[in-house]
Amino acid sequence: MNCSPGLPSLAIVATIVISLLSSCSTRRSEADHASASQSAAVTVSIPLFTSADPLVKDRIHDLLRGYFNLNQALISDSLAGAKTAAADLLATTDKFDMSKLTAEQMDFYFIQSSKLKTGLQVISNSTEIEQARSGLAGVSEAMYAVVKAFRVNKSPLYYQYCPMALNNQGATWLSATEELANPYMGQMMLNCGRTQEKLEYQ
DSSP states (O other): OOHHHHHHHHHHHHHHHHHHHHHHHHHHHHHHHHHHHHHHHHTOOOOOOTTOOHHHHHHHHHHHHHHHHHHHHHHTTOHHHHHHHHHHHHHHHHTOOOTTSOHHHHHHHHHHHHHHHHHHHHHHTOSSHHHHHHHHHHHHHHHHHHHHHHTOOSSOEEEEEETTHHHHTOEEEEESSSSOOOTTTGGGGTTOOEEEEEEOOO
């Protein structure tokens, strides 16, 4: 008689164990998929425009200045500063004169500027700083692609990566210094990350 209460308990334990194993397997599969997607994103081909008009490069420098202001606000854990910087950078993006772009350059820039604007709108509408940091990921990918394609920087830039950013999804950003200052982690883990690539053309 004492055995009968134990049987349901064993069944329940077995069910829980199976459920946990299934859950872990699903999470592992999702993590593997995310890792594969990230690897695919990193290897996307970026064209190299060696004959870009000087005025185009000047406008991209304007974008970079705004981008670094945005990064600095997030490094300082300032949501208000990030929202202001995002609004300023969005205005700069809207005023970008595409008349000096070739057809190929225009197609490429249009794709990147759309990604840039989407991320900036997320930041502008954020009510919490972690929301703003999630918007930075798309902005950073677009800025990296534009800078690399048009080779605008006269001094080295550093493409950096933090595996813990965005709840361990990982994310990248551009920096003007090799020293790490992580906009995704802010003052909590300022130096978390590594440099993935040094961009130096001139």
